[in-house]
Amino acid sequence: MTKTYFTLFSLAFCFIFSTFESSAQRKDKMETAPLKTAPKLVVGIVVDQMRYDYLTRFWNHYGNDGFKRLVEEGFNCKNNHYNYAPTSTGPGHASVYTGTTPATHGIIGNNWYDKVSDASVYCASDDSYTSVGTSTDAGQMSPHRMTVTTITDELRLHTQMRGKTIAIALKDRGAVLPGGHTANAAYWFDAGKWITSSYYMDQLPKWVQDLNSSNKLAKYKKPWDTLKKMKDYVESGTDNNNYEGLFEGETSPVFPHDLPKLWDENGGYNLLKATPFGNSLTTDFAIEAVDNENLGADAITDFLAVSYSSTDYVGHKYGVNSKEVQDTYLRLDEDLARLFKELDNKVGKNEYTVFLTADHAAIEVPAYLKDQKIPAEYLxxxxxxxxxxxxxxxxxxxxxxxxxxxxxxxxxxxxxxxxxxxxxxxxxxxxxxxxxxxTGxxxxxxxxxxxxxxxxxxxxxxxxxxxxxxxxxxxxxxxKPGTISYSKTGSTHGSPQIYDTHVPFLLYGKGVKKGSTVERTEIADIAPTLAVLLGISFPNGATGTPVSQAID
Missing domain, CATH: 3.30.1360.150 (Gyrase A; domain 2)
Structure with a gap:
């Protein structure tokens, strides 16, 4: 009996001691855990019209330093969705950066009928400002229709405006809305020039002026052929089909697309927007911005917001299942790798944090679905x-x-x-x-x-x-699912259906755990996740929830 009591006493003692030790370790860990992560630079990447399955569908063609680097060395939210409609570019960018939805931030579409002025308005237009860098009205923009702060605003406020925010996109709304109300600069592309609004500055910086006056864009005035052998693009449909649109002057939607021949008839340099070269020149400009604005050069966190717009133009013209879309993503993968390499060299491999998402996804071309005996139609x-x-x-x-x-x-x-x-x-x-x-x-x-x-x-x-x-x-x-009001060629978006809501959310870099989750996350969770990681205030209209599994 005495031996039994001794054994029970020993077990109890060990349990109490181990519990105390474990509690002390947890307490010690809590006391030493950092309050925040301090990357020198945060890079926000929004890929316009990117479905989540573009990661998996083209996976075997990607190199190791672009999308794969983000997935394999970062955190992948596999079940990430837009939780509102309409799923379009303006609301998408606003929601990513505000951490809330149009119900709160006010950007209810790219364009919408305004009940106060009794007129249609554009999400970023503002005729109280003038264009900078162009004589057209393409620069008359500001974020004034967005009624709350962004994560970029909160970072600027947190650093007493010492941290810089630079936003870049081919589309004005893809730069203006991510930049927030306090951006140092937002730049977009028009007729072969990078331009901005007097909301940000009175004249372009010298480095932008020099870039605009240089001949660097001329290298993209070339035929668009496939990056790899077309026979290897087995993840896409046939090259010549009835589901794809045409550039003016083309008779069939096939590779190679002779851009020099099509140049004048399709808007000159604006033609590049509907090719993967638009993403490449966006990457060129982003790298120039890192260099010339000294982003990530000190301990005060800066923010670079980059939106890749060409994927949307290509998707609208050729459709989800096209070889053009596949080629555009393979080339974007190379552009991402190039950007990350520059960031490694100039900011430091472990000194920056990246997130990548999309502003919406897209539907398969309904005409194609119908031919596959899948319910689909046009209204x-x-x-x-x-x-x-x-x-x-x-x-x-x-x-x-x-x-x-x-x-x-x-x-x-x-x-x-x-x-x-x-x-x-x-x-x-x-x-x-x-x-x-x-019907429909x-x-x-x-x-x-x-x-x-x-x-x-x-x-x-x-x-x-x-x-x-x-x-x-x-x-x-x-x-109805599979139903759109659109042309018979190309893909579109805007609905609350799951094919328009399911988009990537990848986190990578300083302060980010390696891993993944299949639990549902929503687009409004991105900004709160960054706020917790950086130890700054949530955007003032935020309704999302931080993805705690992703934060180191």
Whole structure:
């Protein structure tokens, strides 16, 4: 009996001691854990129209220093989604950098009907500023329509404006919105020149002027042929098919695309936007910015926001399944490798942090899906409008009860509703029910539903996150999966369907763990994750949640 008691006492003692020791180790670890990570530079990369499966589909063709470096040495969120609609470029960039959705940040589309001015507005336009670097109005831009701060703003505030933010994209909205309200500079491409707005500066820096006046872009005025042998591009469809668009002057959508021959008829240097060379010249400019702005040169964290826009132009023209899209991603992989090599040399391999995501994904060309016996179709709005207008006349006595149609939302004329002594909620519901009768429409929702309910999952959750009470419409329309209102060639996006929401979120570099997760993450989680990593304030409208598994 005594031996038994002794054994139990020994076990209890060991358990208590080990628990105490483990607790002490945890406490010690907590006390020594750093409050933040301090990279010299954060690099935000947004690839326009990148589906998540472009990582896996083209994996065997990628080199070791681009996408593979991010995946194998960083953290991969495999189940990352946009949690709102419309899934388009302006809202996408705003959501990545604000850590919230259009319901909060206000960028509800690339363009939308503005109820205050009774006119269509563009997400980045601002005629109170002038163009810098061009005589056109292409530089009249600012982030003033975005109503909250970005992660770039918060970093600037945290460093007392000593940390620099430089934003770069071919598209103005791909630079203006990521740069936030406090960027030192945002640059975009127009007619062979890098330009900006007087919102940021009165004249271009000398290094940008020198680059614009140089002949460095001329090397991209060349035929676009495949990077590798076309016979090896087995992950894509045939080169010549009916699902792809054409450049002006082309008779078939096949390689090689003779850019010098097509040059004048397709906008000169703007032609490069719809080729992988647009991504290459973006990379060139980003490297010049690192050099000339001394980004990452000291202990105060800077931010370089780079958006690759050509992938979107190529996707719209040729479609998800095209060899052009595959070639564009293989060339982008080389551009990423080139950028990372420069950052290794100039900032230090373990001294910067990168995230890569997309502003939206894209649908397979419906005409192609139909030929594969997969349900898909095109919605012809003009044909639908004729019948819809007849319904409005019969039901309300006027078509003027509809003020505008924008981003798959009908805006009602509330003055007409008031004059007719109608109930707004009943008008919304009547119109929503009518729209359900049309081919291609999957479901409809009303503004009243968006105001009264708190949706937590599914399509209504996505719509509600995109619904801004001050800016959005009265009746929301969702098309059936596989249905678009677009040309019969090329891919598009914008819907709440999963093919438009599933995009990469890769983290790499200082402060990032190696690994991956299949748990759902959302696009609004990116900025909070960076905020926790950097130890700075969340953007002031942030609704996302940090991805804790990714932070070292």
């Amino acid at each position: 012809e709005w003009n044909e639908m409008d004729t019948e819809f207008n007849q319904f409005l006349e019969f039901t309300f006595g006027t078509t003027e009860i509809i003020k505008e149609f924008s981003n798959y939302q009908y805006f009602l004329n509330h003055d007409v509703i008031k004059n007719l002594e109608l109930n707004t909620q009943e008008v919304q519901e009547t119109i929503a029910k009518e729209l359900m009768n049309y 429409v999957d479901r409809t929702y009303t503004a009243y539903q968006m105001w009264q309910n708190n949706y937590t999952h599914g399509i209504p959750y996505i719509l509600q996150n995109g619904y801004n009470q001050k800016r959005s419409g009265d009746v929301l329309v969702v098309l």
